[in-house]
Amino acid sequence: MAQQDITQQRYTDGKPNLRRFHQARWDEPINFELSREGQRGVLVPEVEEEIKDQVGDVLATLPLTVRRKAPPRLPELSQPQVLRHYLRLSQENLGADLNIEIGQGTCTMKYSPKINDQLAGHPKLAELHPLQDEDTAQGILEMMYRFEGMLKEISGMDRFSLQPAAGSAAIYTNASIIRAYHKSRGEADQRDEIITTIFSHPSNAACARTAGFKVITLYPGQDGYPDLEALKAAVSERTAGLLITNPEDTGIFNPRIEAFVEVVHEAGGLCVYDQANANGILGITRARDTGFDLCHFNLHKSFSSPHGCGGPGGGACGASEALAKFLPVPLVAYDGEKYYLDYDRPDSIGKVRPFYGDAPVVLRAYAWVMSLGAEGLREVAEIAVLNNNYLLNRMLEIPGLSAPYAEGKRRIEQVRYSWETLTEETGVHSEELGIRAADFGVHYWTSHHPFVVPEPCTLEPTESLSKDELDEYVAIVSHVTGEARTDPELVKTAPHNSTIHTIDHSPLDDRSQWAMTWRAYRRKAGGA
Numbered sequence: 226m227a228q229q230d231i232t233q234q235r236y237t238d239g240k241p242n243l244r245r246f247h248q249a250r251w252d253e254p255i256n257f258e259l260s261r262e263g264q265r266g267v268l269v270p271e272v273e274e275e276i277k278d279q280v281g282d283v284l285a286t287l288p289l290t291v292r293r294k295a296p297p298r299l300p301e302l303s304q305p306q307v308l309r310h311y312l313r314l315s316q317e318n319l320g321a322d323l324n325i326e327i328g329q330g331t332c333t334m335k336y337s338p339k340i341n342d343q344l345a346g347h348p349k350l351a352e353l354h355p356l357q358d359e360d361t362a363q364g365i366l367e368m369m370y371r372f373e374g375m376l377k378e379i380s381g382m383d384r385f386s387l388q389p390a391a392g393s394a395a396i397y398t399n400a401s402i403i404r405a406y407h408k409s410r411g412e413a414d415q416r417d418e419i420i421t422t423i424f425s426h427p428s429n430a431a432c433a434r435t436a437g438f439k440v441i442t443l444y445p446g447q448d449g450y451p452d453l454e455a456l457k458a459a460v461s462e463r464t465a466g467l468l469i470t471n472p473e474d475t476g477i478f479n480p481r482i483e484a485f486v487e488v489v490h491e492a493g494g495l496c497v498y499d500q501a502n503a504n505g506i507l508g509i510t511r512a513r514d515t516g517f518d519l520c521h522f523n524l525h526k527s528f529s530s531p532h533g534c535g536g537p538g539g540g541a542c543g544a545s546e547a548l549a550k551f552l553p554v555p556l557v558a559y560d561g562e563k564y565y566l567d568y569d570r571p572d573s574i575g576k577v578r579p580f581y582g583d584a585p586v587v588l589r590a591y592a593w594v595m596s597l598g599a600e601g602l603r604e605v606a607e608i609a610v611l612n613n614n615y616l617l618n619r620m621l622e623i624p625g626l627s628a629p630y631a632e633g634k635r636r637i638e639q640v641r642y643s644w645e646t647l648t649e650e651t652g653v654h655s656e657e658l659g660i661r662a663a664d665f666g667v668h669y670w671t672s673h674h675p676f677v678v679p680e681p682c683t684l685e686p687t688e689s690l691s692k693d694e695l696d697e698y699v700a701i702v703s704h705v706t707g708e709a710r711t712d713p714e715l716v717k718t719a720p721h722n723s724t725i726h727t728i729d730h731s732p733l734d735d736r737s738q739w740a741m742t743w744r745a746y747r748r749k750a751g752g753a
Contacts, residue, residue, distance in 0.1 A: 241697070243704060246666035249316035250724045256310055257743050260300035266307055298744075317724040319668045325694045327616070328659070328669035330639050330683025331426070331474050333504045333526035341529070341592045345585035355580040359565050365584055366564035369557045372591040379602070380500070380520050381513025382543030386552040387582035392501040393428040394577060395521035395540025396468065399497045400436035401574045402519060402544065402551040403466040406495060409572070416465040416494070422451045423677055424473035424641075426499055433468060444677075449477045449630025453484055460492035470499040472506070474673075474683065475629075476613065476636030486516040495519065495548070501540070503527040504687055505610045505638030508603030518545050528590035539586040553577050608688035609638050612695060616640075616686050619699045623706055625650060629678055639685035641678050644706075648680045653709040653716050655680040660727060661708065661719035665701045 235242055284292060302310070320326065326334040344350070353362060373385040389395040400419065407416045419433035422443045430440045441459045446452045451469070467489040472478040479485070486496045498512040498520040504527050512520035524530045524539030532538060544552055554573040555566035566581065597605065614635050620626055625647025628640050644655045659669035659682070673681035686695055709716050720726070732738040740746035 241700075243665055243701060244697075246664065246722050248666070248723045249313070251313040251317065253310065253313050253317075255743065256300040256302060256307075259302055259306060259310060262301055264301045264303050264306070266302060266304040319663065319666070319723075321689075324666045324668060325690065325698050326668055327684050327686050327690065327695070327698045328662070328667060330641070330670045330673075330685045331502060332532065332670075333502050333523075333638070333685060333687055334532070335504070335529055335687035336689035337529050337531050337589065338593065338596070341589040342531075344592055345588050350584065350588060353584065355584075360563070363564055365588075366557050366566070367559075368591055369582065369584075369587060370559055370564055372587055372594070373557065375591070375594050376522065376541055376543060378599075379507065379511070380522070380543045381511040382520060383513075383546040384544050384549035384552055384556065386542045386544075386556060387539065387587055388553045388577055388580075389521070389540035389542055390578050390583055391538040392426070392499075392521065392523045392526075392540045393432055395501075395523075395542050396426075396428050396432040396497075396499065397436055398540070398542050398553060398574070398577050399519045399521060400433045400438065400466075400468070401577070402542075402548055403495050403497070404436060404438075405551045405572070405574050406548060407465055412493075416463055418461070418463045419466055419468055420456065420459050420464065420489070420494075421468045422470070422473060424451075424475050424477075425468065425470035426474065426501060429468040429470065429497075429499055438465060445475075445630060447630075449475060450479050450481060451485070453481055453488070456485055456488055460488055460494065462493070464489060464492045464494040466495040466497060468497045468499060470501070472637040472639075474639070475631075475641045475678075476639040476685075477631050477634075478506075478637050483515055490516065497521075501526055502638065502685075504685075505606050505613070507606040508599060509606050512543065513545065518548055519543065524586050524590040529593040530586045530589040533586075537583045537586055539583050539590065555581060557581070605688045609686070610635075612686040612688065612690055613638055613640065615692070616684060616695050616699070619695065620684070620702070623699075623703050625706060626682075638687075639683060641673065642682040642684065643678050644680040644682055647706060647709060651709045651713050653713050655682050656727075657716050657719065658682070658702070658705055658709065660723075660725060661705045661716045662701055663723040663725050664720050665704070665722075667698060667701055669702075 321334050321336060350365065353365060359366065369387055373387065376385045377383065386398070389398050404413060407413045417437070417439055418441055419438040420441045420443065421429045421433065422445070424445065430442060433440050443451045443455045443459065467485065469485065471482050489496050495518045496516065498515070498517040500512060500520050501523040503522055507527065520543045522528065522541045524541060525532045530539060542552065550570060550572040551574055552570070553576055554570050555568045556570070558565055558567040594602065617628060617636060617640050620642060621628060625644060627643050627646060629643050644658065648654055662669040670683050673683055705716065738749070740749050
C-alpha cells in the first residue's frame, strides 16, 4: 500500500489552508493571589557574624525618611509555582517569534536576531553596574561611543544622547531642548507654542504639552499631506518649534518637508524630526540634510531591539552642533586614550532618566547595524517599502477596504486602512475583525488614536517578512471579512480559539476606576 501523502491535506485547490490555531487558555491568577504565607523560592543565607561585625547596622545609617515601617508585602511562592505561572502566561501571548507580526502598525515589530539577545545577556554586560568606575566599563562606553557615530552618519546630526528610555522620553527631551534654546535667547516666555500634525505620532503633542507648551495641530489636505498654508497661518512670534513625523502614521511621505522647515525657521522656531519609525527611510533620507535641528530614533523599532512589552526601549536624541550643548548629561566622550562620561556641560537640560541609557537595548541595536553595514541598512528600507506596497495592493483586493488619502499613490513603510465600507455593509467593526483574526494566530493592531480615519486598521510589514508570509496574512484577513458578510455573529462573538477578549472601554474614561497597582485595585474593589 502506498503511503498517504499527508502534505496534501494542507492544501485545497492548490492553495494552502489557513493554519489551525488553538491557543492555550489558563484561568491564571496573578502572583499576589497565588501567594501563600511561608512559601519560598530561595532561602537567603544569614549574614556571617564577621561581616556583621565589620559592616555594623546598615539600616541605622539610612535616614528615617527612606526606611520602610514594615517589610514589603511581596508574593510568597515556590520556584515551581513561579515557573508555571510565567510559562502559562507566555502560552497566552502572540508575538513576532510565534506569528506573522504585521498588525502592529506604527511600531515596526521586526524579527530580532537571537544572537543579539545572547550578546545582551552575556555576563560581561549583564553584570555591569552603572555606578562602577569608568576604567572598568571601557567596553560598553566604547560601544556607546561608536554607536553614536553610526547614528550621526545615519541622520546627519552632530551629537547624540542615548539616555532617553523610549520614544516619548526622547520627544520630551527634544521639547525640553527647544525650551532651553529659547531661554538662552531670552525668548522662553514669548515662544510657548509647538506645532505638530494630526498624523504625527501622538506623543509629539502629548510630550510638548507635558513640557509646558501650547499645541497647534495641523490637518491634511485632500492629498493627504499636511497643509502648508495652514502651517504658514499658524507660525508667529510665539512659535517655539515644529514636531513632525515623516512619513506620518498614514505611511505618506510629505514631499514638501523642506518648505515646512523653512517656514518654521523663518519664524524663529526649531524643527524636530520624529524618526521613531525610520524603517522605510534608513540610508535614503537624513534629518539634517532636510534642515532639521533635532531628531530621534526608537532603537526598539527601527534598529531591531525588542520593544520589551512597552519597555525597556531606547530613544536616541540627535542634535545639530548649535543645540548639542543642551543634550542630557552625561555624554560618552573619548580623549584619545580612554572613554569617559562627560558631565562638564553647563548648558545641558540635565538628566531625563537615571544613568546613561538602556545598555542592553543599545547593544542589540549596535550589533544589528554592525551586521548589516551601510548597504544593508538601505536594503532594509527598500525591502520594507516593497513589502508595504505589495501588501497595499493585496489588501485593496478585499471588498470593503480603502486606503484614505493620496489614493493611487505608493506609501512608505505602513498604511492606515479603513473598513468603513465593510462596517456599513455588515455591521462588523474593525476592532471585531482584529479580535477574530487572533483566532487564526495573528495580531491585528486596533489602536489608532486619534480616530480620524473611520474604522481604522494600520498594517506595517517590515523587511523581515517574506512574500509567503504577506500572502498568508492577507488570506486570513480576507477569510475574516468573508465571515463578516456570511456570519457576522461569528466575528462579533470572537475570540473562539484565542485568549484575548473584548475590552470594556468605560473604565478607561472613569478615573475613579483607575488602579495603578494590585493593592490600589484591592482597596477600590473593597478588598484588603
